[in-house]
Amino acid sequence: MSLAAQISLSIGTFDLDVQFSVEPGEVVALLGPNGAGKSTLLRALAGLAPIDGGRIAIDDTVLDDPAADVFVTADARPVGVVFQDYLLFAHLSALENVAFGLRARGMPRAQANKVAAERLGRMGLSDHAGHRPAQLSGGQAQRVALARALATQPRLLLLDEPLAALDAGTRAEVRTDLRRHLATFAGMRILVTHDPIDAYALADRVIVIEDGRVSQTGSLAEVTAQPRSRYVADLVGVNLLSGDLAHGVLTTPTGAQIVSLDGAAEPTPDGSALVAIRPQSIVLHPEQPLGSTRNVWPVTVIDIDQYADRVRVRLDGPVPLVAEITPAALAALALQPGSRVWAAVKASETMAYPS
């Protein structure tokens, strides 16, 4: 049971053109900035927006294929959706919400309520079965929405920003909960999010969508190690530099040079390339360091963000960088915006790959 989607769809001046597949039992996160087309993509998969071109199929069942004049309407697709703000029906109790899909498919009320009660029980919501959505907390509402979407036993489950409607205090807890409940569903799951933490916690694989196109796909570890765009690099907090690579040295458009000998058996071929540098790999020195470090640049501190156990320092110099240092190092260097220091990165700590 796998999903093959090739979608092209235009709404006004925005056009979406993506191709991807989801393997049986896989959890895929669609990651991307706001307005990248993630929600539109979900609507196309759910049958709420017909595609202009391409083909959507689950196994041999074609759901949408304009060329062959096939369009399966939303109510007939084996696709369940958990919407961004859950969209629970306000005039129905939690139980009736979960039973809705079963009733809509003609199951008698008593039987539908029994199945729904059992589903709610599995979500730990038996005590709230008679409550209206307005009486539920954000986390409870999310579980009801999930139970409702799963009650009709879809083959593909879509979750649109399932954690966006929650406040920061409950997010982590609900995320853990969601992860547990998602694991009980054996079908394919696609999760839309703009938060890499959600993707990391919930998904096996990430598909990055930017401006209506797939810009990168892979496991989160792969994407983090080799970001292919400024968006992904910023998202995962990695410095990304692009330029021309020749003999292990990257030259940026502004003329700065980064020596990158990643120690791989096969060196990265010369040509247009990207170099990723983890902020933790950057060492700051008050004076120009003398030693074996190949990459040393004079830089100016732009600003300093302090977190509980680490400090992120934004630097301007031949290349813009973000360094992550310890609070102790910050104190020792007496850094403040405008401080002039030296940034050093070992060549082996950089990662070069073709762009």
Added chain:
Amino acid sequence: MSDATRSIASPPRRGRQGRPGRPGRPVGRDRLPALALVLAMIAVAFFALPLMGLLWKAPWSNAWSLLHKAGSLTALRLSIVCSLWATALSIMFGVPLAWLLARVEFRGRGIVRALCTLSMVLPPVVGGVALFFALGRRGFVGQYLDRWFDIRLPFTTAGVVVAQTFVAMPFLVLTVEAALRQFDRRFEDAARTLGASRWYVFRRVTLPAIRPALVAGAVLAWARALGEFGATITFAGNFPGTTQTMPLAVYLALESDPAQAIVLALVMIVMSFAVLIGLRDRWLGAVTTRSA
């Protein structure tokens, strides 16, 4: 959505009342400036005085016999039956029309909406005349109704219902259309993904959501139908027992027997007042909330 529903379902005045435990004593920002208060009191008097005038002039001693005087109760029954029919027809055709106006993008939608709500601003007599030339026995539709189906509307009880529906339906259409526009359609999307057909979605999701507006619109339409005079008398005439509704009976009685007119007027007032009190701002409040 839940918040909106709650604010619609509960009387708005509750939320804006002063501190709890001190009903009837407006405090802080609820207090009106003196001038506004005076004007408001004049407005209340303006509505209350005519009612008091009627009560003052009412022939209490023989009210009962006047009410039972030939035709009065017949007129009352006819009024109730016809206005309920008109309300039912307004719902039956008005909800789909509201749906069309709210949901379907088509050229000339504004013109269609204006056309369908024209009878709200038109003098009812003009509406009656128009109906007469359309559905009368020589009218360009009426002649075929007569010839092919043996249906004659003018000067019949059915004609009363047609005239009342003509003037009443726009109230329902506009109210329901506003509610449909305000309703978040993503709830319908959610229902669709759960396997619901369009008709099931309408019955189980859309209709419950717009129910307060539908009730408010139906009450407005019913009130308009109940009070309908001009179109009825023009199109359906004034025949006791078949087309003479209460407003017509009151008007006629005023010429012959003012005491009877007062009694009939009071009956209508009591009936309308009872409906308004019964619904309170619970449903009618929905109109203000939605149009605000």
